[in-house]
């Protein structure tokens with residue numbers, strides 16, 4: 001059975017298709033693994049055992065009847081609890097949505113179902129995806145499988161930890177300022193933020209509409225690319241969805257050819273505040289790419305230094321409006337509705353009781369930034385910075401095909417270490433924020449262990465709709481390191 | 497409740513009114529502004545809803561292309577410029593009938609801006625044209641509808657509980673905002689009424705809305721302030737809501753002018769507030785106090801992409817616009833050979849479309865006007881409804897007129913047929929049949945009555961024999977009376993003269 005939980009998605013799909021193993025057996029193996037380790041990891045908020053086995057049976061039936069299968073048919077997956085799945089509790093990590101069972105499927109979920117992917121359950125996250133450590137979940141923190149005292153990153157910490165702890169070979173996360181890439185980096189797996197608009201946001205409980213993007217996690221680059229290709233593509237229900245064909249991410253991941261590619265190293269994403277071990281692994285990765293024939297060019301992106309400030313105005317502004325609908329009127333929590341209080345007071349009490357401190361902090365920040373008289377100085381100014389960051393990217397594309405940097409400045413910190421210092425917490429996303437504000441694709445791939453023997457990731461960023469390029473580079477790094485290590489970085493983790 | 501008022505003439509002697517009108521039009525699109533839900537009026541509560549118009553977590557809006565097209569057509573008909581690029585914006589405020597607690601609207605980038613609508617008003621010096629300048633027309637979504645149960649006022653305060661129907665949430669609205677309308681003086685109430693009436697005709701002509709004020713598909717808010725003279729700075733304004741008929745537009749403004757003037761004359765400051773018009777009592781009452789600082793924290797809607805209508809599309813829509821109402825009325829006036837004043841009375845009665853429809857059904861213009869402005873206008877007035885709400889169609893009026901033309905009915909009998917049609921007895925011919933209404937055209941039956949009349953009034957008969965044919969009137973009247981009006985008076989007269997050798 002342990003072979004099944006350690007297998008890649010590609011291997012599992014092949015074994016299911018050739019009937020070496022049934023989808024039900026694969027699903028059961030992962031459900032057993034969850035039962036065994038999740039008490040310690042807390043990656044899942046809800047395990048849908050019956051639903052998963054039912055989906056698995058449907059795949060087995062399709063196999064038996066000789067139907068054509070999608071490349072991921074029967075492969076289990078962990079779904080971040082910010083995407084709606086009909087009838088399955090969806091909390092977005094918040095008390096305010098406790099008990100809500102959505103009446104509809106997110107487009108991502110619909111596509112997963114259509115591809116025969118087996119959804120094991122919903123994963124833990126920072127409340128409404130606001131955070132970098134999953135400590136802001138109303139349902140307790142998720143623990144990093146590499147060291148249970150450490151954070152798994154966030155906000156998609158549950159999804160990353162599930163993949164890293166072999167509870168699922170695949171997971172879906174969402175990335176608003178780094179919430180896929182940063183957890184992937186610190187749990188030693190692969191995570192990609194597709195181009196903004198490449199994956200439908202329909203059914204994604206919004207944090208910041210202009211930044212939110214769902215994306216794949218897996219233990220290998222090819223698995224990640226396969227999941228990317230399943231969930232991406234135009235959706236008429238999302239007005240910001242891009243009407244272009246999905247780039248051939250799977251082909252690029254398989255080719256791993258970076259010879260003659262021009263790779264830019266972002267000068268501003270290094271130096272002070274970057275752990276020596278992180279910087280050392282990054283420098284080694286650069287040399288690996290050079291050795292494979294890539295041209296390495298140093299690039300300056302001066303506006304990247306303002307990304308943190310711009311992000312923490314734009315995202316809270318949008319969230320202050322997006323989260324207004326949580327008002328006790330139509331779904332979720334309702335507090336103190338005793339027949340005495342007015343509707344307004346019930347709204348007030350419910351929001352006071354239902355939202356956690358970080359969510360309240362951002363709603364207050366955003367409400368202030370959008371206020372008349374402050375709008376231009378805050379929200380308006382932040383949008384101008386966003387434009388400047390986009391220009392830095394566009395200027396870079398004149399001389400390079402992709403940009404690279406460490407994914408995070410540090411290795412994962414200890415649970416509780418930064419909870420009282422929001423700005424220190426926000427800095428975990430320093431490297432990932434620029435491409436979120438720009439809207440281009442980016443990926444994180446493991447490149448070794450840092451000073452504290454914990455995972456370090458490499459971030460690859462590419463032009464809008466050049467998602468294939470990030471997979472190509474990540475795959476080249478993965479291949480070269482696999483030769484050194486004789487496998488994946490994750491193989492070096494202590495077994496749970 | 498009623499506030500002290502001063503005489504309207506005195507208001508005009510001492511103050512200059514400045515008006516502003518905000519009209520909300522519900523578009524008649526088959527689906528809502530940002531989702532595929534149906535928009536049918538009067539459906540069971542909460543049956544025309546989906547995740548998007550309920551504002552469920554994760555749901556997203558998609559712009560209704562037909563609504564954008566309607567907005568552009570309205571803008572073009574109002575002589576507006578059309579934005580080549582504009583965005584939706586979120587207007588943030590909490591209210592239980594607004595699912596997302598923000599309204600998706602437009603803020604500083606309306607799709608239509610800078611237009612005008614000319615309206616004609618009868619003044620002491622004859623018909624005068626007032627130009628009502630349009631500041632903007634923008635797209636937005638409607639809210640749900642709250643029903644407050646219990647308590648005495650029907651308002652949220654004091655209610656036992658409230659119910660919300662989200663069927664209306666997300667229905668496309670166009671908000672048309674005028675610039676401050678100055679210089680109308682004592683005609684301000686009439687100008688406002690004429691503007692809303694002209695707007696209604698224009699929207700109906702475009703076919704973009706059913707523009708029924710009583711059902712709320714056309715809603716008017718009136719901003720009004722008074723100043724001591726046209727040179728004085730603008731006074732504090734009130735915004736009167738719930739003005740749900742053309743007549744109310746005029747009445748509410750007149751009332752508000754008189755109320756504000758009384759306060760100002762007394763040295764009392766006007767409070768900037770929302771007021772509610774009460775059709776039944778004819779007064780406005782205070783709603784919530786509104787400050788200029790009310791902060792809706794508008795920002796561009798990140799869930800939608802900008803609306804960028806191409807110049808070709810706009811020109812295509814322009815070329816397909818129906819004839820503007822003002823030009824149409826000029827043309828019709830010439831075709832029908834009537835005066836400007838007569839035309840104005842057709843328009844003011846809200847009868848133009850009805851008259852045209854009746855003509856289209858085969859009646860001649862004069863007769864069509866006669867029915868709608870005469871008998872039917874009287875009936876509408878008696879019933880206290882708009883002309884168009886009478887239970888008779890243009891086709892039925894044309895059929896009725898055909899019965900008159902064929903000689904089967906005279907005007908008096910036709911009025912009885914109208915009674916029947918309005919009472920739901922069926923089509924005009926059927927009503928005439930069932931009520932036995934028919935001009936007596938059988939000469940022998942008429943001759944019997946004529947001979948009786950001659951016998952009863954030998955003096956009149958002798959005068960006619962002597963050549964005084966004017967005396968025939970008395971005999972014709974007697975015959976008409978004897979036949980209960982069912983005879984053709986012309987034929988009776990011919991037969992009377994013939995019988996008496998003339």
Ligand SMILES: [Zn+2]
Pocket residue numbers: 528531532533544545546547548549550666
């Ligand atoms: Zn809907």
